[in-house]
Amino acid sequence: MTPAVSSSPPDTKLETAMTITRRTALSGLAIGLTLAGLGRPAFAAEDVTLEVLYNLPGFTKFHQPLADEFMKNNPGIKINFLAPAPGYNEGQQQVLRAAVTGNLPDVYFSGYNLTAELVHTLLPRQQITDLGPFIEAEGGKTFLDKNYSPKMAALGQIDGKQYGLPVNASSPIIYINSELVTKAGGDPDNMPKTFPGLIELAAKIHALDPKIAGMGYDINGWPDDWLWQALIFEQGGTLVDPATKTVAFDNEIGLNALKMTRQFVTEGGQTLLDWDQSRQQFGAGLTGFIFSTPAHVQTIEGLVGERFELKTATFPLDNAEKGGVPTGGNSAVILTQDKARQDAAWKYLKWVTGPEAQNTIVRITGYLPTNQLATGPDFLEPYYAEHPNVKTASLQADRSMPWAGYPGGDSVRIWRTQRDIIGTVMRGEVTPEEGLKQIVEQTNALMK
Numbered sequence: 001m002t003p004a005v006s007s008s009p010p011d012t013k014l015e016t017a018m019t020i021t022r023r024t025a026l027s028g029l030a031i032g033l034t035l036a037g038l039g040r041p042a043f044a045a046e047d048v049t050l051e052v053l054y055n056l057p058g059f060t061k062f063h064q065p066l067a068d069e070f071m072k073n074n075p076g077i078k079i080n081f082l083a084p085a086p087g088y089n090e091g092q093q094q095v096l097r098a099a100v101t102g103n104l105p106d107v108y109f110s111g112y113n114l115t116a117e118l119v120h121t122l123l124p125r126q127q128i129t130d131l132g133p134f135i136e137a138e139g140g141k142t143f144l145d146k147n148y149s150p151k152m153a154a155l156g157q158i159d160g161k162q163y164g165l166p167v168n169a170s171s172p173i174i175y176i177n178s179e180l181v182t183k184a185g186g187d188p189d190n191m192p193k194t195f196p197g198l199i200e201l202a203a204k205i206h207a208l209d210p211k212i213a214g215m216g217y218d219i220n221g222w223p224d225d226w227l228w229q230a231l232i233f234e235q236g237g238t239l240v241d242p243a244t245k246t247v248a249f250d251n252e253i254g255l256n257a258l259k260m261t262r263q264f265v266t267e268g269g270q271t272l273l274d275w276d277q278s279r280q281q282f283g284a285g286l287t288g289f290i291f292s293t294p295a296h297v298q299t300i301e302g303l304v305g306e307r308f309e310l311k312t313a314t315f316p317l318d319n320a321e322k323g324g325v326p327t328g329g330n331s332a333v334i335l336t337q338d339k340a341r342q343d344a345a346w347k348y349l350k351w352v353t354g355p356e357a358q359n360t361i362v363r364i365t366g367y368l369p370t371n372q373l374a375t376g377p378d379f380l381e382p383y384y385a386e387h388p389n390v391k392t393a394s395l396q397a398d399r400s401m402p403w404a405g406y407p408g409g410d411s412v413r414i415w416r417t418q419r420d421i422i423g424t425v426m427r428g429e430v431t432p433e434e435g436l437k438q439i440v441e442q443t444n445a446l447m448k
Helices: 013-035 057-073 090-100 112-125 133-136 143-149 150-154 178-183 197-209 226-233 254-265 275-283 294-304 339-352 355-364 381-384 388-394 411-426 432-447
Strands: 046-052 078-081 107-111 164-169 173-177 213-216 286-294 310-315 326-336 400-402
Touching: 013 411, 046 090, 046 339, 057 078, 057 339, 057 355, 078 339, 090 107, 090 388, 090 411, 107 164, 107 178, 107 339, 112 254, 112 310, 112 388, 133 143, 133 339, 150 164, 150 400, 164 310, 164 339, 164 355, 173 178, 173 226, 173 294, 178 197, 178 388, 197 213, 197 286, 226 275, 226 411, 254 411, 254 432, 275 286, 275 294, 275 326, 310 388, 326 339, 339 355, 381 388, 411 432
Parallel strands: 046 078, 046 107, 213 286, 326 400
Antiparallel strands: 107 326, 164 326, 173 286, 173 310
C-alpha cells in the first residue's frame, strides 16, 4: 500500500530548504552507489508484491512450491497468498464482496463455471483484466496454439475474450474394481463406452451379491453440478439456450439424464451416499465402479491398497459425435489494474500454466495438464507410463467442454435446488418426467 502523502505545502522556507537538501543528498547517494559498481540504484522502484487468492486449502501442496520457484526465478516479484477459500463457490462470493470494498486480490484462481459471472460483474467496474494485449505481446495466436489446445484455451474465454489462463482441469473418469467387473463377465480394460452398457454391467455386478453396489454415480451428494452437466453434455446437449436465456435441456436429453439417474439405483444397484462415503465403499471392495474426479486417483489408490486391482477408464459418450465432458477446475485471472502489478501477474500466469509447473501440478493432483507441452518426454510422458490410472484423464482432453454457469449469478443456489429434485427422482419419490418439469421451472425462475 502506498503511504499517504500530505497535500499541504511546507509551512516555512526552512522546511522547504530541508526538503530540497534531503532529496539532493539521497539522489547523490544513489548515483554514488551506482557509480561505485554496486548494481542497481539503492532507491530504484520497489519490488512488486502480488496478493493471490486460490480456492481449496488442499491445493496449497502445489501452489506454495510453485510460488517459491517463481519467486526464486523472479526476485523482484513476491507472491503473498491470502487464506484459501474452502471451495469455488465460497471464493466467488469472497471476491464479489471484495469488489464492493475495492479490496480485490491481484490474481484469483476462478472456477470455470463461475468465471462468466465474475467477468460480467467486474468488467463494468473495470476490475478485471483482458489478457488479450499480453497475449499479443507474446505472439498472439502462435503463443496460445503452442501452449494450449483450443478447447483448453476456451476454458478461460468469456464473450470471445481471454480473461483467464487454464491452471487446473479435471473431467470425470471411471474408477474400476477389476475383480468385480471380471467376475460379472466384463473386461476392465475395455469398459462399455455408453451409459446403457455400463448400467447393464452394473446390474450383473450387483447380481453377484446384493450387498455389492454395481456402480456409484454420486450426483445426489455432489457439491456442484459437474456430474449433472456431464449427463447432459455426453448426450450432445447444452445447459442454457443463449438466445432465450432459459434451460436448454427441457427435452429428451434432460429426461433421459433423469431416467438414467433412477436406473443407476434400480438396475445398477447404486447406494445413495455422499461422494466421500461412496469413495470409501468403493475402496472397501463393495462397488463395481464409480465416477469421480481424476484428482482422487492417489486417494482412491490409497483406499484400495492391495485389496484389488484398480483401473480407470474414460467417461462414456452416448453421442460419440457431439458429446463431451464438462471440465472442472480453474483459470488464473488478473484483477489488479495497476500496470506494474499486471506485468508481474502476467509473468506469474505464464509460469503457473507453463509446462514445468503443469508437470508438477499433474504429478501432485492427477489433473489433466492444461499446457500441451507438458505431455512431452521431458515432463509427463515417463510419469504416465508408470501411472496409467493418472493418464486416463488426459485421453479425454479433446472431449473437454467448458463447465458452464447460469446467467443471473445464482448458479450455486440453482444447483442446490436441482440436486434436491434429482435426489427425489433417484429415490423413486418423483418420476423423471415430473422431476424434469420441476428442475426446468425452478431453474428458469432462479435465472430471472
